[in-house]
Amino acid sequence: MNYCLERMKSLHYRGNFRRPIRRPATILAVFGLVIGVSALLFSDRAPAVRFVDVLARAGITFKHDNAATPEKYFIETMGAGCGWIDYNNDGLLDAYFVQSAETRLYKLRDPLRSALYRNNGDGTFSDVTSEAGVGAEGLFGFGVAAGDYDNDGFMDLYVVGWDRSILYHNNGDGTFRDVTAQAGVANRGHWGSSAAFFDYDKDSRLDLMVANYVVWSPDNNLYCGEHRPGYRSYCHPDNHQGQLPTLYHNNGDGTFTEVTKQAGMAGELGKGLGLVAADFDNDGWTDVFQANDTMRNFLFMNNRDGTFRDAAIIMGVGYSKDGRAEAGMGTDAGDYDGDGWMDIYVTHLDHELDRLYHNNADGTFDDVTLESQIGNQPFLYSGFGMGFVDFDNDGALDIFVANGHILDNIELFQHEVTYAEPKLMFRNVGGGRFENVSSQLGSDFSRPRVSRGTALGDYDNDGDLDLLVSNNGQSPELLRNEGGNLNNWITLRLRGVQSNRDGIGARVKVVAGGLVRIMDAKGGTSYQSAHDPRIHFGLGTREKVDLVQIRWPSGKIDELKNVSVNQFLYIKEGGGLTGSRQSP
Numbered sequence: 001m002n003y004c005l006e007r008m009k010s011l012h013y014r015g016n017f018r019r020p021i022r023r024p025a026t027i028l029a030v031f032g033l034v035i036g037v038s039a040l041l042f043s044d045r046a047p048a049v050r051f052v053d054v055l056a057r058a059g060i061t062f063k064h065d066n067a068a069t070p071e072k073y074f075i076e077t078m079g080a081g082c083g084w085i086d087y088n089n090d091g092l093l094d095a096y097f098v099q100s101a102e103t104r105l106y107k108l109r110d111p112l113r114s115a116l117y118r119n120n121g122d123g124t125f126s127d128v129t130s131e132a133g134v135g136a137e138g139l140f141g142f143g144v145a146a147g148d149y150d151n152d153g154f155m156d157l158y159v160v161g162w163d164r165s166i167l168y169h170n171n172g173d174g175t176f177r178d179v180t181a182q183a184g185v186a187n188r189g190h191w192g193s194s195a196a197f198f199d200y201d202k203d204s205r206l207d208l209m210v211a212n213y214v215v216w217s218p219d220n221n222l223y224c225g226e227h228r229p230g231y232r233s234y235c236h237p238d239n240h241q242g243q244l245p246t247l248y249h250n251n252g253d254g255t256f257t258e259v260t261k262q263a264g265m266a267g268e269l270g271k272g273l274g275l276v277a278a279d280f281d282n283d284g285w286t287d288v289f290q291a292n293d294t295m296r297n298f299l300f301m302n303n304r305d306g307t308f309r310d311a312a313i314i315m316g317v318g319y320s321k322d323g324r325a326e327a328g329m330g331t332d333a334g335d336y337d338g339d340g341w342m343d344i345y346v347t348h349l350d351h352e353l354d355r356l357y358h359n360n361a362d363g364t365f366d367d368v369t370l371e372s373q374i375g376n377q378p379f380l381y382s383g384f385g386m387g388f389v390d391f392d393n394d395g396a397l398d399i400f401v402a403n404g405h406i407l408d409n410i411e412l413f414q415h416e417v418t419y420a421e422p423k424l425m426f427r428n429v430g431g432g433r434f435e436n437v438s439s440q441l442g443s444d445f446s447r448p449r450v451s452r453g454t455a456l457g458d459y460d461n462d463g464d465l466d467l468l469v470s471n472n473g474q475s476p477e478l479l480r481n482e483g484g485n486l487n488n489w490i491t492l493r494l495r496g497v498q499s500n501r502d503g504i505g506a507r508v509k510v511v512a513g514g515l516v517r518i519m520d521a522k523g524g525t526s527y528q529s530a531h532d533p534r535i536h537f538g539l540g541t542r543e544k545v546d547l548v549q550i551r552w553p554s555g556k557i558d559e560l561k562n563v564s565v566n567q568f569l570y571i572k573e574g575g576g577l578t579g580s581r582q583s584p
Contacts (some may be wrong), residue, residue, distance in 0.1 A: 048486060049392050050442035051467060051479040058478055059124045062097045062115045066473035067106040067140070068408070072224070072234050074216045075100075075140055075162050077406050078193070078273075081385070081453030081528025082470040085146040085155050087132070088174055091568070091581065092119035093459045093532060095468060096134070097476060098141040098159060104218045111137045114144075114159060119459060134168050134176050136161070143453075143528030147197030149206045149250060151501040158185070160192035160210060160528070163217075185248050185256050191216060192246075196524030198277035198286045199500045200263075201306050202553055205250035206500050209524075211272030211290050214240035233407050237293050237327075242269035245290060245298075264300075264307040271295055274331040277523035278342045279507065280315075280359065284555065286505045286523070289317065291328030291346050314364075317344055317357045321367035326352045330454070330527030334388030335359075335518050336397045337432050342520060347383025347401055347527070350417055354383050354401065358432070373433050374399070374426055381421045382406060385454025385527040389465050393487035393538030395515045396428035402451035402469050402527075420448035423469070450474055457532030461581075463489045463566055465536055470529070488539040488565040490548075494521055497573040498554040505553035508535050512542040512565075539565055 066076045080098035087094050099114040113135030117125035129135050136159045143160035150156070154170035165187040168176035180186050190212040197206040214237055225233035247263050248256035260266050274291035281287065285302040289312075292298065296318035300308035312318035320326055327349035333342045341359035348354050356374050357365040369375040381403040388397040403421035410417050425441055426434035439446060453470035460466065464484025469477040490510065494503030506521045519535050539545070545563040552558070552573050560577055563569070570579040 049481060049483040051445040052442060052482055053444040053447075053477050054123070054480045055475065055478040057123065059126065060095065060117055060476070060478060061127070062117070063475045064097070064471060064473055065100055065112055067100045067103050068473065069103070069105045070232070071105055071221060072232055073103060073105070073218065073221055074214075074234055074240070075103075075191070077234050077408070077472060078213070079142040079452060079472065079528065080470060081143045081194070081526070081530075082455050082468050082476060083144040083146055083530030084455050084457040084459070084468065084532045085157065085530065086533070087116070087155060087157075087170060088118070089154065090121070092121050092461065093457045094119050095125060095459070095478075096144055096146075096157065096530075097470060098144050098453070098528065099136070101138050101140040103140070113137045114139075114141055123460060128174070132174060132176055133178075134159075136166050139164065139166055142192060143194040144530055145195035145197055145208070145524065146530045146533065147206045147504065147523070148501045149197060149208070150254060151205065153501060155502070155533070158195050158197070158208060160187070160195045162191045164188050165192050165195070165210065179254065183254060183256050184258070187212070187246050190243055190246060193273045194275045194524060194528050196275045196277045196288065197502070198288070198504050198523035199553055200247075200286055200302060200308075201249070202285070203250075203252070204496070204498060204500050204554070205252050206502065206504060207250045208248040208256060209275060209277070209288060210246040211275045212243035212245055212270070213273060213293070214242055214271050216240050230409060231412060233409065233413075237271055242271040242292075242295065244269060245272055262307070264303070264309060267310055268298075270298055272298075273329050274346070274527050275524035276331050276333045276344070277504075278333040278520045279505070280333070280342050280344075281363065282341065284507075284551065284553070286553075288524075289331060289333065289344055291331040292325075293327050293329070294325060296325045297328050297346065316365040316367070320353070320355060321369070326355070329382070329384045330386045332387045332525045333520070333522060334397045336388060336399070336428060338396075338517060340516075340518050345386060345388065345399055347386050350380050350382045350405065353377070353379070356399075368432065371432065373435065377424060377426075377436060380417050381424065383424075384452045385469065385529055387454055387456045387526055387531060389456050390536070390538035391425065391465060391481060391484055392427070393464060393484050393489045393540065395517065395538050395540045395542075396430065398428050399426040399434065400424070400454065400456070400467060402454045404450035404452060404472060418448065420450050422446050422448050423451065444477070445479060449477065452527060453529040454526045455529045455531055458491065458534070458536065461568070463491070465532070488542060490537050490539060490545055490563065490565055491568045492535045492548070492550075493533070493568065493570050494535070494550065495570065495572045495578070496552060496554075497575070498556065499552045499573055502533060503550075503552065503573070507551045509547070509549040509551075510537045510545060511547040512539050512545045515539065515542060534568070
């Protein structure tokens with residue numbers, strides 16, 4: 001195709017590779033002014049929190065290898081994720097990092113492998129990949145999901161990859177075994193990106209959904225970019241056909257049945273990258289949002305009969321406010337304004353805004369990106385992993401975004417855009433508004449990286465949420481939260497009995513004085529990553545929790561009253577509080 005004609009092809013990109021159009025300088029200047037004014041308005045509320053990268057002192061030596069070649073294989077630039085899992089039930093979060101693999105053109109002496117690091121409880125981790133048996137050698141991996149699919153009390157791992165995926169069953173003795181073939185969840189022939197465990201039919205067993213991306217192989221790898229040295233680029237996803245998501249129903253005997261079509265998820269091919277499973281209409285049944293790249297998003301609403309309907313368009317989350325399909329990457333759900341309804345955030349490519357969709361409690365959402373002042377962020381970043389996170393424990397959900405461009409040579413085409421990009425933190429200041437406090441969180445937080453996955457979790461159990469960020473072709477970052485625990489907090493670990501053992505799909509309500517907050521025990525989230533399975537609430541200066549209410553997927557309700565702050569609570573369905581632990 002003639003390259004000059006291709007330059008005029010898209011509103012989002014120039015050419016058949018990911019090259020965005022330039023915004024007029026006046027627009028950027030106006031938004032820069034707005035950002036400056038916003039900072040002045042809220043500068044007196046700056047958080048006393050810093051994030052420090054402690055990866056080296058923690059003993060984590062993993063480095064992602066993107067298997068890059070001059071042929072620009074599409075799979076090189078899209079991964080990979082990371083996740084938290086307490087695989088040995090010692091109350092400490094262990095870390096899992098997804099790795100790529102050799103390709104037809106990329107060969108190594110030793111095979112690449114994903115990595116599991118055991119949390120030693122003293123700020124350090126030990127690589128236990130070999131003894132645990134979860135290296136996923138030979139899998140060109142992207143995402144990871146964690147969940148106890150057989151309700152035996154130990155969390156299992158699902159590693160998502162190109163052309164196939166792997167299910168590791170936790171044996172309960174520090175080891176795992178590959179049960180993919182037996183379970184029937186290989187997802188063969190699909191480029192899997194993200195996955196989520198959740199119980200969509202309330203049979204007390206975790207089902208599994210995979211967001212699949214596009215049809216790609218070395219045989220259909222195209223030449224995109226310009227025909228001069230150094231100007232070849234990764235191709236635009238429009239050059240590739242999308243794929244249906246995959247939904248596996250848990251049969252309860254160690255096997256799964258693929259039910260995508262029967263469940264109503266086969267209506268339209270997607271280009272899925274991010275997933276989050278949560279209850280968006282407060283009916284007690286888990287729904288699923290899928291972020292799609294360069295096409296409209298999907299919102300699969302649960303019909304409560306084993307089927308779903310895609311309501312993204314009628315509910316207002318399929319497109320941006322101005323009706324554009326954008327490059328959806330990562331996503332999360334959270335009640336940022338405290339109205340009791342789950343809202344949605346989606347990250348996008350540079351020269352597009354990330355989107356914040358407010359749940360109107362009437363079956364619709366509004367795109368409030370500009371009204372919330374999230375739209376004041378720079379247009380120049382490409383967001384991937386993210387999460388709703390109360391990083392300063394003030395009782396309001398903030399938003400974290402990890403950024404990094406797709407093109408490793410983007411500077412040749414767009415001088416104002418870089419390959420490595422800084423992270424963003426938007427602090428919730430109330431009234432439905434946020435302020436960008438990224439520059440106030442320390443030099444480690446601001447360091448530009450080519451970020452992809454993000455997993456939120458309190459790995460050191462000190463009462464504030466830390467950030468695990470995976471980077472394409474680079475070492476990850478373990479950003480320890482220093483100062484977030486100056487405010488009070490409470491964290492819950494759920495144990496289902498009639499419901500699935502992880503309690504995924506439960507809704508937790510906390511009342512502390514005038515503060516009322518809800519959170520779902522979610523499946524999926526972020527981009528190719530798995531957050532801390534525990535549920536964390538910041539409480540500000542409140543010194544007592546008046547009520548903790550858990551609505552389990554079974555419909556049962558447990559309540560705790562007059563609960564002390566700054567502790568981890570272990571709650572069993574129907575049995576109430578079974579244990580607690582103060583932070584060290």
